[in-house]
Amino acid sequence: MGKFLTTREENYSQWYNELVLKADLAENSAVRGCMVIKPYGYAIWEKMRDALDAMFKDTGHVNAYFPLFIPKSFFSKEADHVEGFAKECAVVTHYRLRNKADGKGIEVDPDAKLEEELIVRPTSETIIWNTYKNWIQSYRDLPILINQWANVVRWEMRTRLFLRTAEFLWQEGHTAHATQQEAIDETVQMINVYAEFAEKFMAMPVIKGHKTENERFAGALDTYTIEAMMQDGKALQSGTSHFLGQNFAKAFDVKFTSKEGNLEYVWASSWGVSTRLIGALIMAHSDDNGLVLPPKLAPHQVVIVPIYKGNDQYDLMREAGNKLKTELKNAGISVLFDDRDTHKPGWKFAEYELKGFPIRLALGARDLENGTIELARRDTLEKKTYPMDNIVRVVKDLLDEIQNNIYQKALNFRNQKTYHADTWEEFVDIIENKGGFVYAHWDGTNETEDLIKEKTKATIRCIPVDNPIEDGKCILSGKPSKQRVLFARAY
Template identity: 70%
Template sequence: MAKELKELTKRSENYAQWYQDLVIKANLAENSAVRGCMVIKPYGYAIWEKMQHILDAKFKETGHENAYFPLLIPKSFLSKEAEHVEGFAKECAVVTHYRLRTNADKTGVEVDPNAKLEEELIIRPTSETIIWNTYRNWIQSYRDLPILCNQWANVMRWEMRTRLFLRTAEFLWQEGHTAHATQEEALEEARIIHDIYADFAENYMALPVVKGSKTASERFAGAIETYTIEAMMQDGKALQAGTSHFLGQNFGKAFDVTFIDKNGQTDHAWATSWGVSTRLIGALIMAHSDDNGLVLPPQLAPIQVVIVPIYRNDEQLAQISEKVKGIVANLKKMGISVKFDDADNKKPGWKFAEYELKGVPVRLAMGGRDLENNTIEVMRRDTLVKETITCDGIEEFVKNLLDEIQQNIFKKAFDYRASHTVEADTYDDFKVKLDEGNFILAHWDGTSETEEQIKNETKATIRCIPLEGDETPGVCIVTGKPSARRVLFARSY
């Protein structure tokens, strides 16, 4: 394991390679035999399960229900909302046949040319079209509204350049799709989910985010308004961590989803959609981890506490095990996930390095001398600080320590972002500060042409128009034209 750690590329040398090394060496995921697709390994999937559990509870608390809709979408459905299909057309995987047959020389199989589908099917890049076609059958009156559905699913977007968790052809996500009787209700829904995502990022992922809305060119295809949360990674780049979209009546009209309102008038339903994906695991890694491995916030760590015995013989192991048994039981009663690693095929030093690499927030170690002195060694992963304390009250100490670690990880990320968020008043200054790895607040004239010019010349995009921030008017850094307020620019993943 020491060799494994030594081979972990340092962030300062090659941040992208460090990330790739860490995902693989920490056993989170690996590339699969299918181009652009990944295998999420048990430890990585355990993080996703914790994310699912927390978010699912929050959705249900706000009245949402889970459902499931087909993976395959008729091609004609994507033709019904022009902006939507244009946004996803280049990423779609298409099913054209429904049967294979043995080839002529009996060495394998081939597509049966006689089994061509009458209409091609699209592997879902997102589910608005299939869901709104379904909602047409569910909605007749305002009494049928709102419909608040979410689904946990996989989607396919044919990415050419992929990176584990951050951008893969197939990924896991949740996608909410809601229908409402009024514009006000739909807008409120989009904002509620926006708040849920921000709360989850900050209080569970320990990830400070900027809440804002997207510019017209950066909105979700078919949306009237897109709300986003933007997070800073340790290389100064932004990562879009979640989006919530107000879709207006676009899909209601495209799929003829009408209802009779309270006044007896016919109207089209108002829509929202929203989602987060397994790229949140990538955000978790890049925002907090270090050259020793993962640093996981306790709220999302599959193992919050690991206990490693240090022993000379089986008799001493038995004594330590008996002593630790009560600690393990008490920690579990507190809702803390704990592992007692008494496996005899690895030495304690190897285990220490392994759990450090995997980002376990708290490591406890007990040896013969600790047994005699009623003490235990505690190491916290966020700072790597060790101390030896009495076993009396260790459970409460660990509980408080986990809370402290959660807060400290957030504070470290928050302080890093604060020190790398700057203002720029000229285009030259903007470029210099961008190359230094900063989020930049700058004035923009509001035109897509200027936005595109900045993107082409610097690879920076407007991440969002912050909901909170400096709304003092100024002049655009590029054109000198009037600007209503500063917006947030950054290079991004």
């Protein structure tokens, strides 16, 4: 087998960068920090989007769309929120260009200065709550359960394809409720939806938990997160759900009359996942031969590659291949039949392996004679010949098996790289030398958290939900602690 990729062991981060490019998922664009998502990468996003969208609808949400631009003044209304995003906002200041006086190119027309500058949304809480103000008068107007699929811009200093780009695609849910409990329930419900999506569709185990005050969303009272472990042992925050309390309602003066006739502020939640999930998907499962995609998110679950000599055989294979494709399709399996005569079978084998197609079927003259077909599964790279008459059943079962297998593999990996540390020396040794997740006691202060980060680059990924209560001492300060929190270096 030819070697096209840097191996994970050689240089994990280079492996990732090369894989994204070579698997044709995305590339850097002419715009600093912004990526072009190529058709194959976008197809994965569409699968994610469709699955998530269905889950949102099932939990009573509807889609809507709010503007890309946000008046600057909206941003100053919620203090923590401003502070969190101010440093990475793109700002529109003018609305017109003109030809330069010397005729060489164009320039911003200084006469076309906007009266109020516009922020390109880094997230939409402000514009949405400004809008909700007009929609909400009574408890009868609640709850509002809206999601939007959109792009957002955060002017990052250092970017990496999918993991951190200046512009990215995501969904953001914004809900309004009459009671605190309802808003909290919503927040919890949505982090559960994300966890279920990660585990069932992405085949990626995640740890659900609360963010610490330091890591919390700007403007939230409580942030829930799902944290996944990548194959280099680092954590990747894969989705967040925020209980916003009445912060935005107060900032935008959104009140409603309750059943009892009292005027009250509305309770809020917001929650989102982004194209970063594609980065997570890649780093959770792929290997040194290329992508490994879970069948539930692979743009095509099966590829059929015909093998033939001469036109007569080509015609036979096309006929047989199309028939097989139809049978698989009728069984609900997504299939690509690559009958291009412009590429050799060997080339196609390598290509689809690199692109992570879960199952490859190779159909040749020998098979037609014997009534067989060769099947190769991507996750284990095993090849086996099956009788043709039962192949749809075999493929269907195998797709389920692959989905389970890669989940199990990721889970085993995470378990193997998850540690408990009781002393500072132990903690540092694990973070520095082993990598992975470390459960350790923490005294609950921002100062200690910052100090640990400074010393080890490890951060508190979350305080897991259903965390066992256990008396202990903070690994750094030695102060008493009631529970362990999850530490790791993170993306």
